[in-house]
Amino acid sequence: MVTDTIADYLTRIRNASRAGHRVVEIPASNLKKEITKILFDQGYILSYKFEENKVQGSIKIALKYDKFTKEAVIKKLQRVSKPGLRKYAASEDLPRVLNGLGVAIVSTSHGVMTSKQAKAENVGGEVLCYVY
Secondary structure (H helix, E strand, O other), rough: OOOOOHHHHHHHOOOOHHHHHOOEEEEHHHHHHHHHHHHOOOEEEEEEEEOOOOOOEEEEEEEEEEOOOOOOOOOOOEEEOOOOOOOOOOHHHOOOOOOOOOOOEEEEOOEEEEEHHHHHHOOEEEEEEEOO
């Protein structure tokens, strides 16, 4: 039984990219769908597809690799806020990942967004993960 579904989501993507898989399938939830949309908008994944089957549904994510070196575009996925220790940040204290080259994904009262978007909208929230 998985207690931290976001950590499981990130681990599945991390393992699939290190193994060189083209597609990874993950059980769906609304939060995972929003994180997937952000990863696609920021250019970390090639495409995604939400499938509604049975009770929960699933997310199929096509991973993105460099054309020449065959390295995964996602170098690191790091879970920040955990069930045992939640990490919250005000709008002025939102983190910058790799001096702005990476993305911090934040769950706010206005929805799930990047730290740059949250700073622009002047909202804080729970820092879910770092991606670079």
